[in-house]
Amino acid sequence: MRSIRAAAVGAVTMSLALAASACGGGSSTGGGSDDSPKTLTYWASNQGASIAVDKKVLQPELDKFEKQTGVKVKLEVVPWSDLLNRILTATTSGQGPDVLNIGNTWSASLQATGALLPWNAENFAKIGGKDRFVDSALGSTGASDKDPAAVPLYSMAYALYYNKKMFAEAGISKPPTTWDELVADGRKLSKDGKWGLGAEGSNPSENIHHAFVFARQHGAEFFTADGKADFTNDGVVTAVKQYVDLMAKDKIIAPGNAEYAQNQSVSDFAKGKNAMLLWQSAAANLKSQGLSEDDYGIAPVPVQSGTPGTGDQINSMVAGINLAVFKNTHNTDGATKFVKFMTSDAEQKILNTAYTSIPPVKTAQEDPAFNSPANAVLKDTLAKSAAALPQVADESQFETAVGTAIKELFATAAAGRPVSADTVKSALQKAQQQMPAK
CATH class of the missing domain: 3.40.190.10 (Periplasmic binding protein-like II)
Known part of the structure; x- marks a missing residue:
């Protein structure tokens, strides 16, 4: 999926039980x-x-x-x-x-x-x-x-893009490699109307991509081995909470980002409103918005500890x-x-x-x-x-259901209401109920 695409398309229920997801006819001549x-x-x-x-x-x-x-x-x-x-x-x-x-x-x-x-x-x-x-x-x-x-x-692939000037002004000499480091850096950078990190809380597509990475880093999967939805296991709940907490608890993402969709976080990064951006192959997008490659650095997306690798150190969806x-x-x-x-x-x-x-x-x-x-x-x-995201027949419904649940959790955070583990689990349970029965 492309970083400069539109935000998630609305859910579509077809006779084949497919729903429109966020990734993403005209010809009336059926083939050829x-x-x-x-x-x-x-x-x-x-x-x-x-x-x-x-x-x-x-x-x-x-x-x-x-x-x-x-x-x-x-x-x-x-x-x-x-x-x-x-x-x-x-x-x-x-x-x-x-x-x-x-x-x-x-x-x-x-x-x-x-x-x-x-x-x-x-x-x-x-x-x-x-x-x-x-x-x-x-x-x-x-x-x-x-x-x-x-x-x-x-x-x-996703990467961490960071504003070199803003990092230097905050006395930060290198990009973060762990989420604890990213939060610490983000707090130093969140001042004077600027924020440490941008997000698109109203974009279910971006939400599911990041939630998938956090889940893998916590050793969790959204589906069981036989393809059944398993959105409320402890690892997934912890992962989704950690992602939403970047706004709710850590306060390095602007509350207004809960309403962001379609490249708005990229635009803010290009304008120097946010010091960091998690995005997939963003160079062309940033260039189109007037940002020189000399103005920013690129590093791997952080992991829980250590360095990116296989297993729990996954840091991007394919x-x-x-x-x-x-x-x-x-x-x-x-x-x-x-x-x-x-x-x-x-x-x-x-x-x-x-x-x-x-x-x-x-x-x-x-x-x-x-x-x-x-x-x-x-x-x-x-x-x-x-x-790779789960290669299951219900993948598109999964993207829509969980991505939208996270959108609602960001809205809760932006409104100043607490986002507890129970809050997250309840939202994910609602998403799981929208999945086709197995």
């Missing part, structure tokens, strides 16, 4: 526009600072594909606020694009609809093989016991965008060729450079273009300390 083998319809997610920017990035590449193959690609860039709703509509109506972007956390939920082309060994062979892709990216392509529902396109093909396309051959083109080394370098994301293709990721200090942090995180 006009049933022509020389035409494809492509829904791209909004990755750039605007839809116009995306068209400027993508159209030259699509023209290049047409020149190479003779297949014309009709592009529509779909805002994140609309994307999942439109995909869900397309899965039930059969009227959608040939190829589309999906937020990688949606993979298992959309896989469960049966509408997407499975990437079995035969299909992977057509695009150069499954082993071309890094393991962390493949981990967010669907349920582990099934063929992937999509192919990784762009990879991202963020990113996957490329999927609708099973009912009338142009499977053209769609497969397009996926091969978009995941080729050459295109991976071009597209991920444009979006300041990390290529999920191993050989492209090794290119010197992705060896900047910022990319080094993101690549290291993806390789060593990132984990």
